[in-house]
Amino acid sequence: xxxxxxxxxxxxxxxxxxxxxxxxxxxxxxxxxxxxxxxxxxxxxxxxxxxxxxxxxxxxxxxxxxxxxxxxxxxxxxxxxxxxx
Numbered sequence: 001x002x003x004x005x006x007x008x009x010x011x012x013x014x015x016x017x018x019x020x021x022x023x024x025x026x027x028x029x030x031x032x033x034x035x036x037x038x039x040x041x042x043x044x045x046x047x048x049x050x051x052x053x054x055x056x057x058x059x060x061x062x063x064x065x066x067x068x069x070x071x072x073x074x075x076x077x078x079x080x081x082x083x084x085x
Contacts, residue, residue, distance in 0.1 A: 002048050002049060004041070004044045005045060005057075007041055007044070008042075008045050008057050011037065011038060011041055012060055012061070012064065014034075015034050015064045015065070016064065018030045018034070031065060035065065035068065038065075042054060042061065045057045
């Protein structure tokens with residue numbers, strides 16, 4: 001197992017542990033931190049192991065950070081729908 005995959009698995013376990021803690025701010029500060037660390041880590045995994053493994057890690061991270069992705073998708077749809085034609 002490569003170093004990048006070990007780091008990705010540590011990131012996934014850490015993200016799940018962070019998600020178990022109660023939070024008044026609904027975990028948004030932790031989500032921003034996880035995104036900031038996860039994006040370069042995803043690039044490292046993809047560089048070291050190839051695009052297929054990178055896609056698997058991306059899907060795993062997306063399953064954990066699903067609410068930021070839902071809000072991003074809603075914002076994109078809103079902006080695309082209100083754009084002048």
